[in-house]
Amino acid sequence: MASTNRFDSRLALFLAPLAAAASLALVGCAADDVTTLGDEDAVAAEGAAGLGLGARGADVRKVYEYLRRYGYFQNAELAEHYPDWTPAVSREPADPELFDEALEEGVRLYQAQQGLPVTGIVDAETHRIMQMPRCSHPDYYDPPSVVPTLDIENPYTHFGGTWSSTALSYKFANYTSDFAQASVRSAIESALFSWTSISSFSFSEVSSGENISFGFYTGSHGCTGGAFDGSSGVLAHAYSPGSGLGGDVHFDDAESWSSAFLETVALHEVGHALGLGHSTVSNATMYAYYTGTDTQLEDDDRAGIWSRYASYASPSGCGSLNAGQGLSAEQSVWSCDGRFQLKYQSDGNLVLYMGSSPLWATGTNGAGGDRVLMQEDGNLVIYNASGHPVWATNTPGTSNRYANLAVQNDGNVVLYRTGGGVAWASNTCCH
Ligand SMILES: [Zn+2]
């Protein structure tokens, strides 16, 4: 819970700036780039740290240019590539080398967006974040046809519309030659799988008519989101849900891709393809900055995807909670003989009953539970409304993928592996 605590401690600091910024239409992006900063873009000079109101010089200009690049000030290139784009700050500094109130407003908005304490000063932490590789699409960009929202209790943001179906198809348009094709496929499919394991999405590969196309390109390749720029710099971009280019994910083939690197970038880009924007939570997959290899979705990513789509399918029939199905409060799965009831109670406890007698329970009452998911990764998990797991069978794994939970006529609740075999049981047999 360390990350949550850290976020909470920051929350009070940026309440006021966020409220002010809400009128500037905070939301996701239309075409999204992950970038490693080039030398010319980094606020690299040590002198930039500690700058505040009244400062002057070349380092002030670097801060201004950095913020301008990411959407805080007038920028003809952004205006050309992003429909209806406007800068986050409505006024320009009178002199790019003078740290005036306009630049201070930009720094404050930048700090709010990155989940930093809002000081208006390029302090050490702000300076450190400015050195890091990041997604190059502008902050505070509100794509057309999207109602701008930013709920300060939910650090994730939305990006464009949503898919009308959660059964999506994908295609590999081509591959990088950096490593084996089979490994390229599995890296990207692992990223897709991470999203399916905590949502109602499913993905199937097709040869044409796909929703999401994954491809590797170099230089100018016909995207309005921008040309790729060679090694480092821009790594990839993705489009929000829609037809045509909608949902498509492009990787810059000038990068030296490896499996874990590709999966990390793909996980972030697929989030955009599903309709998520950037998060202010620094350990979330949807944080704007690339912070190294990380192929795990975090609480905030789960809360984000659940805010846009159902987190699971409801169970149908008796005796089983299948992969991808789940229970919300007061829902149950019954054994087929009707003698046993596995009920997710509104108090957050998952309880197995024989008649009115409890046989087994997770003991999570009062833990703030929100839903139980039989995930496609083989893990049965109780989550709270913030996407934080509060109880789990801890049985995820490749051999457990698409496992199912059986509420048996003998009174035992058993989590079966895909190919048979018991991964977990309540050990309440036999009645
Ligand atoms: Zn991004």
Ligand SMILES: [Zn+2]
């Ligand atoms: Zn592209």
